[in-house]
């Protein structure tokens with residue numbers, strides 16, 4: 001009989017009163033059960049080792065994941081900081097663009113003030129060209145931030161708002177270049193115009209030829225002090241004392257400096273543009289023919305030479321050969337340049 005066909009009989013005796021039980025088990029089963037147990041035990045050990053290994057890997061993976069995630073968080077935070085900083089810079093640029101625009105408007109005003117000072121008409125403002133620089137979607141206020149208080153809700157800026165601000169800032173900045181160029185050209189024109197106006201002013205007899213401002217005889221028809229007959233008085237007589245300084249009423253060239261029986265010691269200055277001034281009855285001639293004189297220069301001293309009843313200055317303004325009332329020119333004080 002082959003051993004695999006053998007059967008073993010186990011006798012089980014529960015206790016004295018129960019009957020004996022017999023269990024028949026084949027030899028094959030008896031051999032395979034321990035082998036099965038061994039395989040099972042080995043499998044369990046293998047699985048345990050496998051699990052142990054995996055647990056290590058999982059833990060290290062989890063660590064890595066946590067590391068990367070905190071690194072990404074840091075990167076994200078950095079990026080957010082950068083974005084916020086860029087937003088702040090855009091907002092700053094926008095403010096600067098507006099500030100430059102305001103300053104240009106101020107320059108416009110100053111330019112007009114300068115023009116008014118020399119009697120030139122005001123020019124148009126460059127403000128109209130700034131139309132393209134207006135706020136987009138009403139996001140950007142065009143007012144001066146220093147106009148009033150700031151505050152209220154402090155909400156984070158949305159992407160759309162940032163885009164709008166960036167666009168409007170770019171437009172503002174792009175508009176500034178041509179506007180500055182225009183302003184520069186206009187200021188150059190104004191400078192030339194002011195220089196011309198100043199030259200005209202310097203060659204216009206606007207100042208008093210004496211420190212004394214008392215007019216003793218007006219321009220026009222009057223009774224002659226010697227004959228009592230009606231005569232035309234071609235200038236004004238200004239009171240004063242012998243030796244008082246007599247000033248050139250404007251820049252010009254002395255075209256006459258000499259003595260005459262009626263006019264006494266007298267000087268004529270040509271100021272160009274058909275304007276001449278004449279100074280008579282001087283006690284002393286200082287400026288000579290050919291002298292270039294400036295407004296306010298002392299040209300002689302007041303006196304009573306020639307046909308004169310007492311010390312005074314006979315002062316004439318001649319426009320294109322015709323006597324003109326000097327008082328229409330005398331608006332300012334004697335100070336040079338006014």
Ligand SMILES: [Zn+2]
Nearest residue numbers: 235236237314
């Ligand atoms: Zn006179």
